[in-house]
Amino acid sequence: MDDLWLWLGRIAGAIGLVACAIGVLVRLTGAYFVAGFQTSTLLTAGTAALAAGCFFLLLAQTRRR
Numbered sequence: 555m556d557d558l559w560l561w562l563g564r565i566a567g568a569i570g571l572v573a574c575a576i577g578v579l580v581r582l583t584g585a586y587f588v589a590g591f592q593t594s595t596l597l598t599a600g601t602a603a604l605a606a607g608c609f610f611l612l613l614a615q616t617r618r619r
Contacts, residue, residue, distance in 0.1 A: 560610075
């Protein structure tokens with residue numbers, strides 16, 4: 555079970571990092587939308603995924619013996 559929290563944290567963090575990077579790069583090109591979503595929505599979702607990844611990694615770290 556501890557490995558599950560670790561992998562969930564890594565995956566959520568990676569998805570959040572990619573989502574934020576895409577949102578920033580698209581916004582720097584001057585576009586406001588990515589696949590029908592506003593770039594601010596993509597950045598918010600990326601930030602939420604990063605926060606979830608941090609939570610899962612913290613949970614994995616505290617449960618280790």
